[in-house]
Amino acid sequence: MIPPFEVFYDTHRDEVFRYLASRLGRERAEDAFQETFLRALRAYDRLEHADHLRAWVLTIASRIAIDDVRRRKPTEELTVDIWHEDARPAFEELAPFTDNLPPKERAAVVLRYGYDLDYAEIAATLGSNEQAARQAASAGVRRLRKERS
Amino acid sequence: MTITPELDARFRAAAAATGLLDAAYDIVEDTPIGDLLVGVTDHGLARIHFDPEPEAVLESLARQFGPRVLRSATPVDRVRRELDEYFDGTRHAFDLAWDIRRLPEFNQRVLRELAQVEYGTTTTYGTLAARAGNPRAARAVGTIMNRNPIPIVLPCHRVVGAGGKLVGYAGGLERKERLLRLEGALG
Numbered sequence: 319m320i321p322p323f324e325v326f327y328d329t330h331r332d333e334v335f336r337y338l339a340s341r342l343g344r345e346r347a348e349d350a351f352q353e354t355f356l357r358a359l360r361a362y363d364r365l366e367h368a369d370h371l372r373a374w375v376l377t378i379a380s381r382i383a384i385d386d387v388r389r390r391k392p393t394e395e396l397t398v399d400i401w402h403e404d405a406r407p408a409f410e411e412l413a414p415f416t417d418n419l420p421p422k423e424r425a426a427v428v429l430r431y432g433y434d435l436d437y438a439e440i441a442a443t444l445g446s447n448e449q450a451a452r453q454a455a456s457a458g459v460r461r462l463r464k465e466r467s
Numbered sequence: 468m469t470i471t472p473e474l475d476a477r478f479r480a481a482a483a484a485t486g487l488l489d490a491a492y493d494i495v496e497d498t499p500i501g502d503l504l505v506g507v508t509d510h511g512l513a514r515i516h517f518d519p520e521p522e523a524v525l526e527s528l529a530r531q532f533g534p535r536v537l538r539s540a541t542p543v544d545r546v547r548r549e550l551d552e553y554f555d556g557t558r559h560a561f562d563l564a565w566d567i568r569r570l571p572e573f574n575q576r577v578l579r580e581l582a583q584v585e586y587g588t589t590t591t592y593g594t595l596a597a598r599a600g601n602p603r604a605a606r607a608v609g610t611i612m613n614r615n616p617i618p619i620v621l622p623c624h625r626v627v628g629a630g631g632k633l634v635g636y637a638g639g640l641e642r643k644e645r646l647l648r649l650e651g652a653l654g
Binding site: 321 | 468469470475487526529534535537
């Protein structure tokens with residue numbers, strides 16, 4: 319069963335804030351923090367199980383951090399590491415293969431095959447829809463196949 | 468590093484403003500009968516708990532209304548104000564919508580009749596049962612009073628035994644007596 323949102327928020331808020339502050343600085347982290355949990359709230363009733371809630375919310379935060387950096391420095395090479403250090407195990411296994419993917423495809427591939435989230439959850443995490451999530455994951459997989467062949 | 472209370476409050480207010488919460492709750496502190504946990508939904512006031520243990524109440528709110536339950540002060544402001552006025556003795560009737568739609572039909576009927584029992588008066592379990600259409604259901608009415616999700620506002624403290632004894636109260640007889648004294652219904 320999905321825990322009440324209060325419990326989820328209370329458990330993860332400080333870690334999410336620390337993560338955002340480390341990426342964006344304390345001041346910009348405040349808006350990103352609010353946006354992260356509002357996005358999580360919008361998707362929350364569509365979650366089907368309570369596994370990976372931490373990876374899920376950190377992924378939402380990382381997407382928002384990327385968007386924030388992109389908005390502010392549209393021409394600069396994206397340097398934000400989208401994965402939080404502690405959220406790594408599944409990612410590390412996939413990292414050698416996914417490092418060269420565009421961020422959105424990389425996130426979709428890792429969430430699908432590393433964290434075993436379904437497309438509705440991935441869509442909620444990435445702030446897009448199920449079809450786009452499916453397309454991003456399969457585009458990522460196609461790109462990986464091409465690279466490896 | 469932890470988040471500041473300001474950021475926390477800002478998020479909670481923003482979350483309530485989205486209209487996405489299945490239920491919001493807050494603690495109303497230091498009333499004459501102790502701290503109260505108040506829960507509200509889009510439909511109105513849904514819960515008042517004595518001796519609140521937030522974790523248990525949260526689970527129960529989530530089971531009944533959905534998982535998006537969050538503590539937030541703003542949605543509870545109006546209830547808090549009316550309760551303050553009630554405890555000050557300046558409010559004799561509550562002007563609040565309630566959310567009892569998930570309860571069985573007979574419970575709803577009894578609670579609607581209960582809401583008609585006026586400030587400063589008392590009635591009996593049997594009378595209330597009769598008004599709800601089943602004079603023989605006094606015992607069932609007792610159980611419904613015991614499980615009243617919105618005590619104080621739905622005034623189960625005004626329901627007493629046929630002999631005038633206070634009989635029982637989910638929040639403890641001391642609270643029942645205190646409320647009736649506040650209303651001037653006890654000598």
